Amino acid sequence: MEFFNVWIRNGLVFVRPCVDDVRFKVYENDVWVASGLDDDGVLVTLQERKPNTILTIEYLFENKLGREHFPLISYYAIRERNYQAGDILVASDNLKSELTGYMGHSALVINENELIESPGLGPAIIRSSIKQFLDKHPVHAQFRPVQSEVGEKVAQYAIEYYQKYKLNVEKGIHKPTFSFDLSQELDDPWDKIYCSKLVWICYHFGANYTFENDHLWFSPEDLYHQLLENQDFELVYQHQNVKFLIDT
Template structure:
């Protein structure tokens, strides 16, 4: 992208932000301070924000085509994450928050596996319970998330391929009136059983287990989004982005 779209500096208790509006079709700007939304504004090239507590400042640019660019300023350092170019098949998205914030962030979360630069496969409580959704939808509903990537690209693509096969099996079953896996957190069905239960992080686990022959370690009876978050300490994976407030309160 060349020069940065958003640049910022911190002086004493003030954050100064510059946005390059000359080269990019920005529709509006959203600003967050310490996870709390400050407001949504028309495009403005320069602004200053009081920040006496030194909280993270996030600037989200929404472009004319709906894509977004996120910049986080923390302690004088800029962390950038440009969503439209940074997803590959088999990437994992795991969030510590929930739609509607119930339960509160850190207690359940959500997860999905990336199919391509715009799409994910996920398991949800609503029908169809195994579905394709957009990455943008995931991030909009779950802003406190981590983006993980398997370092073995062939393994990641194989995991993605299994996700496609599993989606096809599920939707064929729905159309034919056959039994399909239901969303369930019961401990009575084993983690490696793909036919009788499904939930969000189990879907990711199955994709890597059957598609890539990678066993993601599970500490308790369910493989939870919190378990997926521990992949940041797994040498087979790398963290591409982690929200400053991403955190799980419980080891599940």
């Protein structure tokens, strides 16, 4: 007999009993987060929005104590690991260990072996192997657009964007430059660039798909949390230790 229905969306969990006259408590990774009574549901804000998080519902029904477990991994699509055009890699670790969990990094896959990214300093944009990203950033997640044609358009734009950047450099025009300057416009591809802005630009101009931005800059943390429960994307892979410490 199933005692509870659980829905998860955008970092919120709604727990509703399937039976009357039941008292229950909700735990996230063994930490109490909410209590409920009878058929009234409860809304919980997740603290750890990760597939390895486990929700436990402890309940009392007809004077009997029971528990139900809901691993979040069952709510995410974990696919066989491969790479397709338009895939997004988002890491919470950083080459500078003191920035791990605060800064992170992201890149855009253009084919089964390569990606385009803005790694910092110069050159501002590079075309490189997926392997080097995985070696540098093992603590990462991989997301894929549900519609493959969207990914193809985004990857094609990224390739053309990179080629135009290379031509600029050959002419002595170093535009865009790598910068986290908060005064830069998110939709300006030729002034300044950084890793997650590059992903934003390629989706915005390449496929007319625009990610929302909640603060002055569009960070890897913004990208990760928007993708995690976005119906237009599926989670292909996530390292169990992916975690951003602050909302940037």
